[in-house]
Amino acid sequence: MISRTLLLAARPFGARLPAERVATAIADGLRDGGWEVDPCPFDDGSEQAAVISFVRSVDFEARMRAARAVVIAEPRLDERTLAGTLAFEIATRARQGGVPAYAVTGENSLNSFDARILDLQTILQARTHRSLVSAGRKLAELV
Numbered sequence: 618m619i620s621r622t623l624l625l626a627a628r629p630f631g632a633r634l635p636a637e638r639v640a641t642a643i644a645d646g647l648r649d650g651g652w653e654v655d656p657c658p659f660d661d662g663s664e665q666a667a668v669i670s671f672v673r674s675v676d677f678e679a680r681m682r683a684a685r686a687v688v689i690a691e692p693r694l695d696e697r698t699l700a701g702t703l704a705f706e707i708a709t710r711a712r713q714g715g716v717p718a719y720a721v722t723g724e725n726s727l728n729s730f731d732a733r734i735l736d737l738q739t740i741l742q743a744r745t746h747r748s749l750v751s752a753g754r755k756l757a758e759l760v
Contacts, residue, residue, distance in 0.1 A: 620685040622653040626707050627690035630723050639690050642746045643721055646753020655680055686717045686760050695726035708735040721752045
């Protein structure tokens with residue numbers, strides 16, 4: 618049986634949208650589309666520390682393998698995203714685990730080659746609570 622759960626890793630989208638609000642908004646849209654959501658919001662910190670602590674502390678590997686797909690909510694996707702960030706680590710682990718990865722971002726500055734390196738199935742842009750919910754609904758149709 619194919620899992621109906623999506624793993625959602627979310628970062629803050631600025632001070633007005635902390636990680637939990639970002640995750641809740643996208644999760645609301647995904648649930649509207651019939652998906653169960655396993656949210657993993659995390660706070661900003663040093664990128665290196667965030668990568669190590671997030672992946673280890675939340676048992677990411679097991680949760681990812683149990684999910685149908687991974688949704689990465691990142692405030693900005695750009696070339697720097699390719700250099701050891703949490704979004705890169707999650708996308709890499711998903712690709713290596715055979716789990717499709719999708720992204721919701723406030724701003725997408727990746728070119729098609731960079732997006733392919735991350736192996737993201739779809740990148741949706743959203744900046745407000747309302748648009749994050751809409752992005753979740755759209756993802757619910759795509760996954």
